[in-house]
Amino acid sequence: MADRSCVDYLLNAPTLAAKGNFLIALRDINENTEVTDPLAGYVELPNPLHVREYA
Secondary structure, eight states: OOOOHHHHHHHHOSEEEEEOHHHHHHTTOOTTTSOSOGGGGEEEEEOTTOOOOOO
């Protein structure tokens, strides 16, 4: 049986983490030498696939 955890996450998570390359470039940050936390360049975005249930 196939593992559906990735698909379930994509459909059910209200937000998704995306790499903020534009922000890093705009701030003129060199990711290889100036970033101590590799997750600092990620931003949370609304998940367009998330289906909201309304009562």
